[in-house]
Amino acid sequence: MSDATSSPPVRLGAFIGGLAVALTAGYLIGKVAPNDPAQPAAHNHGGTKTTAASPGGGHDHTAPAVTGFAISQDGYTLVPARTTFTAGETAPLSFTIAGPTGKPVTDFAVKHEKKLHLLVVRRDLTGYQHIHPVLGEAGRWEVPLTLREPGSYRMFADFTTGSTELTLGADLTVPGVVTPQPLPAPAREAKPGGHDVTYEGTPRAGSTQPLLFRVFASGSPITNIEKYLGAYGHLIVLREGDAGYVHAHAETDLAGGAIKFWFAAPSPGRYRAFLDYQVGGTVRTAEFTMQVGPGPATG
Ligand SMILES: [Cu+2]
Structure with missing residues (x-):
């Protein structure tokens, strides 16, 4: 995945230090509601959505709303059981979605054939994975996860419960020497x-x-x-x-x-x-x- 061709290795500490700067500078992970007149609103996986209001679903050409990728939003909180992984080792990624009462949510709606879609990517946008955890007892989700390279990763849990469609995010860390990859040049x-x-x-x-x-x-x-x-x-x-x-x-x-x-x-x-x-x-x-x-x- 990461052949070190262009950037010198840096320690994870330095990598995270840079991220901390980004965080204090107003770090935001957002989902964008596609402003698509041809698509039904139900196809929209953007941030918080209710079926009643779909600000991104209009016909206007204003900038689409960017919704934040928070670990907790609108009463729902992503609770990972672990966030540190060993490079190249497969280990269970396990988490719950705590609802407004504090108890794990168990009533997820099926969207695109799954009750939850999980995306994992390193912060330099390498190592992309789109995987589907299994819902077990008491609202606990689990999926085997392999993060091949050291670095700081982001996990996104994309789900719908009731009329609320949310994507919550959390950081995952793989200790070690990080070789950040520059974004490849634009190509078609x-x-x-x-x-x-x-x-x-x-x-x-x-x-x-x-x-x-x-x-x-x-x-x-x-x-x-x-x-x-x-x-x-x-x-x-x-x-x-x-x-x-x-x-x-x-x-x-x-x-x-x-x-x-x-x-x-x-x-x-x-x-x-x-x-x-x-x-x-x-x-x-x-x-x-x-x-x-x-x-x-x-x-
Ligand atoms: Cu999916």
Whole structure:
């Protein structure tokens, strides 16, 4: 995952020190509500949502709301059983979601075929994992987790209970010598597992734009993309610098063989986009660095 090609190793202490600066400077992990007129609000995985109010679901072209990725929000608290892991060793990641009464939540709604979606990524946006813990006794979630490289990671638990849709986040730490990776240069092609994946479209800040992803093998388009978790693709976009993110979903149907999303970035800058898709029963993740420009001029 992390071949040290460009950055000198630093001690974890220094790495975390830099993060502490970021924290005091107003660290925010946000989810962005895709401002997508074509998508039902139920597809929106953005931050806190109730079914009654969906500020990101309008037709306006104002900047999409960025909701914070807190460990506790709106009465719900993410409670990890452990947050320190050993590099390269598989260990259980276990946690509960404490509800407003303090007791673990047990009544989760199924969204995209799962009661909870868990994302883990190192803060330099490497080591992305999209995994699905199992709900056990008394509201305890558990999943085997392997963090291959030392560093500071972020876990995001994305769930719905009652009418509240939330994503709570917590830090995970892998002690050791950290080799932070620079964000790769923006590119429109990725090569996950023998495929070539390209995208068309121009992401913009505060403006919903279509993105079309096409999958090729040996130069030929792959047209038998399969549904994975109820959609032809799942797109998570993390912002460089604070890992603020969007979880968009594909349109119901393929668009001329392409996986189509509607995407609105919260601000100009660079992002890392992770496209999960399935072909032949195998889920692959195509990763792209996207350069997001300012939205259209408004008069
Ligand atoms: Cu998921």
